[in-house]
Amino acid sequence: MSVKLIASDLDATFLKSDKTFNEPLFQQVLDQLHAQGGQFIVATGNHVQKVHDYFKNFKGQYQLIANNGAEVILDGELKHVWSVPNEALAVIDNLADKFTESLQLGVSFVAARRAYMIVKQPNDEYLSWAHTYFENLTIIESVDEITEPILKISLVLPQLEYEFMREAKAVLGNKVHVTTSGYGAIDIVNPDVNKANALSYIAETLEIAPEEIMAFGDGLNDLEMLEYVGQPVAMTNADEELFKHDFAISVADNDHDGVLRTILEKI
Structure with a gap:
């Protein structure tokens, strides 16, 4: 099954402990993914501006699920918001x-x-x-x-x-x-907020099946997303709870380009 979407959590997943990532390797992944018609999605608990700061050198090359799924931003435009009951x-x-x-x-x-x-x-x-x-x-x-x-x-x-x-x-x-x-x-x-529902919104908008989506995560806030996609990957440094599920395991941890290296092995 081809991969049309790749979603990744940030902290302790995509980002290293010092909050950086391998930018040349990420560009290589993006170029390869885009060449085959795929897209990369940042799926994080961080807010929008913080993500833009991290990815300032990659503007327009990724989609965004922010605040653990409360916001969906496609092609730079806020498409969907779920708020907490007052x-x-x-x-x-x-x-x-x-x-x-x-x-x-x-x-x-x-x-x-x-x-x-x-x-x-x-x-x-x-x-x-x-x-x-x-x-x-x-x-x-x-x-x-x-x-x-x-x-x-x-x-x-x-x-x-x-x-x-x-x-x-x-x-x-x-x-x-x-x-x-x-x-x-x-x-x-909001009770309807998790990364899976936000990712599902994007997938339906782009007419992509769950089986065509790969996702990476390390924490319990990634669980629904990993269960939703057809190609889930838990980080080697993930919460022990994630290892109780039938997820693939990344080839390395977040400090050793685990997400990017795993993608290059799989696509």
């Missing part, structure tokens, strides 16, 4: 108060072109990083200050992420989708 904002903010001592900085509320944060555990180093990571970050005191649709609520809770996820699911039920990208990072999104 009532979930205060619920997650209040729940985070129970975990303040373990929380890394605070709770972030990501909109389409900006982000808001309620700081609960002040840390100048983390705050400085947050301002570089989130697009147009505004520090707020209350969710009442947010007046636009939120695509994703994010927080980092090392060692306690699964406990927080269980409590969030218990309180909000099927009103939201709660997932982790690993390393303590938790994302709360």
